[in-house]
Amino acid sequence: MSDRLIRVLVAKPGLDGHDRGAKVVARSLRDAGMEVIYTGLRQTPEKIVEAALQEDVDVVGLSILSGAHMAILPRVIELLKKHGLNDVLVVAGGVIPNDDVPALKEMGVSAVFTPGTSTKDIAAFIRANVRRR
């Protein structure tokens, strides 16, 4: 196990432009001592996985508020697995109704952070659950 910093990719999948949360989380994780790469808007699942591979990240955080999460997040997980990134911790945040959370967890999203979550809790969850690569 290396002693390098935890590397996190914060990504905005789909066409959603709401990036206040993604940017606040990115900056909070950086301030909590992690290395954070933010993709910017309108990322396809393919581009997100490509970035995760290239940046050799431990964590992928997906932010989505448009309601397209059930269409887009499964594809990201599928591609991560296909590229052998099974041990990357995947978390999601945004406007995601409770009803959808069990299905997302089933697929491999470790945590879903909904509105009102403290960034300290997000950082703590990542530290507790990341599998160092």
Place this chain on the structure above:
Amino acid sequence: MYDRESLELVKALKREWEEGSLKTVLSKHPERKERFVTGSNLPVERLYTPAEVESLDYARDLGFPGEYPYTRGVQPTMYRGRLWTMRQYAGFGTAEESNARYKYLLKQGQTGLSVAFDLPTQIGYDSDHPLAEGEVGKVGVAIDSLADMETLFEGIPLDKVSTSMTINAPASILLAMYIVVAEKQNVPADKLNGTIQNDILKEYAARGTYIFPPKPSMRLITDVFAYCSKNLPEWNTISISGYHIREAGATAVQEVAFTLANGIAYVDAAIKAGLSVDQFGPRLSFFFSAHSDLFEEVAKFRAARRLWAKIMKERFGAKDPRSMMLRFHTQTAGSTLTAQQPDNNIVRVALQALSAVLGGTQSLHTNSRDEALALPSEDSVRIALRTQQIIAYESGVTNTIDPLAGSYYVEALTDRIEKEAAEYIAKIDALGGSPAAIEKGFIQQEIQDSAYRWQKEVENGDRIVVGVNKFQIQEPPPTGLLKVDPAVGERQKKKIAELKAKRDGARVEASLNSLRRAAEGTDNLMPYILEAVRSYATLGEICDTLRKVFGEYRSTVSY
């Protein structure tokens, strides 16, 4: 407003009070906090008296409603004459479903329509585009062609309603569709009333639904100004929006400053395109957020009105008073809604809506209690609309004009917001204007810093959010949330396929070819877009034609 003698007396009495009654109480009972601030962190004094607004000059700074500098409102009678337009932003799924929601809202006493489009429509992709997967009909209605627009307004007479459309990068195309639907209803264009948002600068800075680079985007906007000044005299050609800037995290001062700086950029661009300021100035409109600090928000609306009037008169030499009037729509602040104890949002929205009315808004959208969780249900939307109706008909605040004017606090805050916003605008001017400031990332960085500070304040407990970091309860997961039918994407794809099979393919091709040639030249693009729309070219085909000529905007990212 006060003579020297009475001011001196007030100051002396205030000192006496501070040394006497106040000191006695403070020595036994200190105040709750060291420092009191507004929602946007402006300092707030313990007490405001004439001494805090000693430089206020009634005639110069406040004036009369419907007269320069419009601090007290843009109409001489304000809500005594006509109430604001109650306009709930709505749209989801297919045009059929949204049409039914509009008819429901009109039946409930709503007085204007406000169309929410889905993200593929806002970014110029048809529903069958790969990037539209999962997004069709989600945050608004899916419009792929004139055929969908005909369905959207079926049975709604366009000479009887005013319609606001939240559409930016492809605004001219949706406006063209609206004009053609009206033609088919035998309503001439000069009878059309409404607004297109058409504000691309804040898309780059805060909202994200851009398509083309800044230069051709500004051309599309000024083409709309020019076309409408001749053909749609009642149409609001742009809604220069602070709402999304505020939602992205900006303070009240930044909201005013960045919005008016964008306004200045549009006026500059239109003048450069050969229009005179009074030709398009009267049709510029604005859109602000109503956030949670009631007095600060009222002061913000008043300050924005006064500052814009000065900019149009002094900076641009406008002569027509209508060019100087800042008319605005307001939406309550979505970012203040909590997923926790969602019914509390009804109260938040009521207070925010009250600030918009006390601030003299021309139209208002009240958010629904469940919007931190999902799209609003019909019941929630009805409560939101009823909130406006209670303010309008029961609270009594509409009986007199600008009722908070003369409040020492509100006037002091109005001055301060105007002054700080003007300082920001000077800084943006020094960077080369708002397009340059956006390109340099200055505006985005300022907004992000404010958003980050807000979050940290909530997490440190310096900022209380009821139900989130104080007064929490264990609650069952919410029920009755609206779910968009996932089959809407498939239905839209089928509609596009049917449309393409039955339309006149040669006419579509010819219209898109002329549009491409026009885009390569300098003609006003509106007539070409109208012809493409009439031929039933899809939104995606029209946008792709323009993408080929104009290219696409790529944002540079920081956080």
